[in-house]
Amino acid sequence: MVLVKASQFSVRLIRMGCKNRPFYQLGALPTRRRPNLLPDEVIGNVDPVPNHNNEIIACVDLKRLAYWTGKGVKFSGGAQSVLGLGGWFPIPPKTYMRALGSREKERQGMDTKASDETTEDKDKDKDEFVIERVISKKRIC
Numbered sequence: 130m131v132l133v134k135a136s137q138f139s140v141r142l143i144r145m146g147c148k149n150r151p152f153y154q155l156g157a158l159p160t161r162r163r164p165n166l167l168p169d170e171v172i173g174n175v176d177p178v179p180n181h182n183n184e185i186i187a188c189v190d191l192k193r194l195a196y197w198t199g200k201g202v203k204f205s206g207g208a209q210s211v212l213g214l215g216g217w218f219p220i221p222p223k224t225y226m227r228a229l230g231s232r233e234k235e236r237q238g239m240d241t242k243a244s245d246e247t248t249e250d251k252d253k254d255k256d257e258f259v260i261e262r263v264i265s266k267k268r269i270c
Contacts, residue, residue, distance in 0.1 A: 137161075140197055141205040142175065143168055151177055155189060155208060157197050172197065175211055187211055 139160045146152030153175040156168025173189030180186065194217065204212070206221065213220040 138169075138197070138200070139203045139205060140172065140194075140208050141168075142207040142211065153177065153207075155187075155211070157193075157202065160203070187215060189215065189217075191217075 137159055138157050140155065140157050142153040143156050143158075144151055144165070145154055154168065154171050155173040155175060157170045157172060158166070158168040170193065172193045173187065175188075176186040178185075189212070194212075204218070206223070209218055209221050210224050212218045213224065
């Protein structure tokens with residue numbers, strides 16, 4: 130058995146699955162290995178596509194995660210954000226910023242829809258006013 134230093138390993142998300150249906154494995158692998166290769170140990174799985182309840186499913190072996198955390202390995206940004214949402218780590222600031230940005234985009238989308246509806250209502254009111262005016266002129270004549 131060969132002992133390895135913890136600094137030689139990292140816990141990362143490894144992309145699996147198809148082009149339109151991604152799937153990630155949370156795995157421990159040597160730091161210098163390319164992330165698209167299979168990990169030495171699979172710690173968990175993450176399905177990023179929301180299900181019918183709009184939930185993203187993540188399954189993690191907490192004993193193995195505690196083992197690797199105790200070894201002092203480094204965690205990638207994606208792994209930290211997934212584990213932070215699960216309560217294992219503090220939530221990274223980048224996750225908060227992404228959520229804030231998506232909320233602002235959603236608000237702007239709602240504002241543009243509301244402004245489009247009000248302009249359409251104004252146009253309808255103008256058309257109705259013009260039609261009523263024309264009808265009233267015909268009645269007078």
